[in-house]
Amino acid sequence: MTLLEYADAEMLALDLANVMAGALGAALRQQPRATLIVPGGTTPGPVFDDLCAVDLDWDRVDVILSDERWVPEADAASNAALVRARLLVDKAAAARFLPYHRAGQTPEQALPELEAQVAPLLPAAVALLGMGADMHTASLFPRGDALRLALDAQAPALVAMRAPGQAQPRVTLSAQALVASLSLHVVITGDDKRAALERAQGLPPQEAPVAAILKDATVHWAA
Numbered sequence: 001m002t003l004l005e006y007a008d009a010e011m012l013a014l015d016l017a018n019v020m021a022g023a024l025g026a027a028l029r030q031q032p033r034a035t036l037i038v039p040g041g042t043t044p045g046p047v048f049d050d051l052c053a054v055d056l057d058w059d060r061v062d063v064i065l066s067d068e069r070w071v072p073e074a075d076a077a078s079n080a081a082l083v084r085a086r087l088l089v090d091k092a093a094a095a096r097f098l099p100y101h102r103a104g105q106t107p108e109q110a111l112p113e114l115e116a117q118v119a120p121l122l123p124a125a126v127a128l129l130g131m132g133a134d135m136h137t138a139s140l141f142p143r144g145d146a147l148r149l150a151l152d153a154q155a156p157a158l159v160a161m162r163a164p165g166q167a168q169p170r171v172t173l174s175a176q177a178l179v180a181s182l183s184l185h186v187v188i189t190g191d192d193k194r195a196a197l198e199r200a201q202g203l204p205p206q207e208a209p210v211a212a213i214l215k216d217a218t219v220h221w222a223a
C-alpha cells in the first residue's frame with residue numbers, strides 16, 4: 001500500500017483526478033475501450049468534479065460502480081445518481097455508464113444479467129474506491145451476509161450483500177474484481193478514516209474488509 005497525504009481535500013481531488021486520467025489515457029492508448037470503477041458515498045464528488053473536465057476519449061470509457069444501494073436513482077441514497085450528477089457531465093458525459101439497479105427485481109434476481117454485462121468489462125483500467133470508518137469498502141461490510149463469498153478468490157464479479165445497520169440491500173464488486181484493476185486508488189478524508197485505515201492493516205479482511213484490497217492500492221488522504 002502507498003499512502004499519499006495532501007494539504008487539503010481540494011489538492012487531493014485535483015491530483016487524484018490527474019492520476020486517474022493519466023492511467024485511463026495510458027490504457028486507451030493500448031486498447032479500444034477502458035473500464036473505470038467508481039464509488040458512491042459522500043467522499044468522491046470533488047474528484048468527479050475535476051475528472052469530468054479532463055480531455056480524454058471518454059466515448060471509449062465504460063463506467064461502473066464499485067457498489068450500489070438497491071434503490072431507484074430518484075432516491076438520495078443512489079450511488080448511480082451521484083455518478084450521473086458529478087461525473088457523467090462536461091467531457092465525461094460521453095462515457096458509457098452501466099447502472100446496476102433494476103426496478104421490480106431483487107439484487108439476486110438481477111445478478112445473472114448484471115454479471116453477464118459486468119464481467120466482460122473487467123479487469124478495470126482504473127478503480128477508485130471509498131472506505132467507511134467501519135473499514136468497509138465498496139459494499140464489503142464487516143458482518144455482511146455474503147462477505148465470505150465476496151472475499152473468495154473464485155467469487156463472481158458481483159455479489160448481493162446485506163449488512164447490519166444498512167437500510168438497503170446492496171450489490172458489490174467482489175474483492176477479486178476490485179484488486180484485478182490495473183490502477184487501484186482509495187480516497188479517504190478525516191482523522192477517523194485515517195485511524196480506521198491504520199487499524200485495518202493489522203486485521204483480517206473478515207473483520208476489516210478494506211484490508212482485502214490494500215496491498216496494491218494507493219490511498220489518498222486529506223484531513
Ligand SMILES: O=C1O[C@H](COP(=O)(O)O)[C@@H](O)[C@H](O)[C@H]1O
Nearest residue numbers: 039040041042043130131132138
Ligand atoms: O456506502 C458506501 O460507503 C462507502 C464510503 O462512503 P463515504 O460516504 O464514507 O465516502 C462508499 O465508498 C460506497 O461506494 C458506498 O456505497
